[in-house]
Amino acid sequence: MKRNQQNPLPPLDKVYDELFAAFGPQHWWPGRTRFEVMVGAILTQNTAWTNVELAIRRLRREHVLQPRKLHAVDTATLAEWIRPSGYFRLKAERLKSLTTALIRDFDGQLSRCFRLSDQALRAWLLDVKGIGPETADSIMLYAAGRTQFVVDAYTRRVLERHDWISSGATYDEIASLFMENLPRDVSLFNEYHALIVHLGKHFCRPCPRCESCPLRHRLPIRCRT
Numbered sequence: 001m002k003r004n005q006q007n008p009l010p011p012l013d014k015v016y017d018e019l020f021a022a023f024g025p026q027h028w029w030p031g032r033t034r035f036e037v038m039v040g041a042i043l044t045q046n047t048a049w050t051n052v053e054l055a056i057r058r059l060r061r062e063h064v065l066q067p068r069k070l071h072a073v074d075t076a077t078l079a080e081w082i083r084p085s086g087y088f089r090l091k092a093e094r095l096k097s098l099t100t101a102l103i104r105d106f107d108g109q110l111s112r113c114f115r116l117s118d119q120a121l122r123a124w125l126l127d128v129k130g131i132g133p134e135t136a137d138s139i140m141l142y143a144a145g146r147t148q149f150v151v152d153a154y155t156r157r158v159l160e161r162h163d164w165i166s167s168g169a170t171y172d173e174i175a176s177l178f179m180e181n182l183p184r185d186v187s188l189f190n191e192y193h194a195l196i197v198h199l200g201k202h203f204c205r206p207c208p209r210c211e212s213c214p215l216r217h218r219l220p221i222r223c224r225t
């Protein structure tokens with residue numbers, strides 16, 4: 001990957017330690033079952049988790065958080081149930097694409113789906129309509145317990161602002177940066193992504209709050225005030 005040279009990549013485990021010391025454990029992913037985590041990963045696309053929680057709560061009340069049960073709900077009804085998550089018609093279709101693929105390929109059984117190798121599982125997820133790399137990797141890490149780093153817009157923003165990646169870095173290049181520079185540890189990847197989300201929400205916002213941010217000392221020198 002082409003990287004700017006002004007600010008060399010620091011040891012990413014040290015960055016993790018600094019974030020963890022500042023924010024503490026984030027207790028992700030707040031799903032009760034692996035299928036609920038998969039559903040949440042689709043519902044959280046382009047929306048805040050607080051909205052997703054309302055939709056998930058409704059699905060729990062309707063007792064449909066199993067692949068075959070969710071699949072049996074007609075798409076219009078499902079869309080109404082998940083309305084609080086935003087883009088609800090599109091997301092209802094995406095959930096149906098997921099359940100269709102699970103039933104077609106694994107008889108609706110997650111245990112069979114999760115027997116796939118890392119590479120095969122990621123390829124299978126990416127083949128489901130409406131599942132892109134971030135959603136696929138969230139499912140890989142948080143539902144299937146695989147050592148796959150999740151990259152989101154916050155990750156890219158933090159890395160770009162510190163000149164640790166170039167603006168043209170691809171999703172897979174950013175994910176590899178973490179995966180090649182950290183021990184392959186599911187709990188580490190789990191917590192690290194959650195900490196970056198906290199960082200992005202509370203400090204590395206569109207208008208950054210660098211003065212009180214725990215990563216302030218890691219900014220390129222020209223950016224420190």
Ligand code: SF4
Nearest residue numbers: 203204208210213216
């Ligand atoms: S120091 Fe500034 S740019 Fe760096 S992560 Fe914090 S808020 Fe973002």
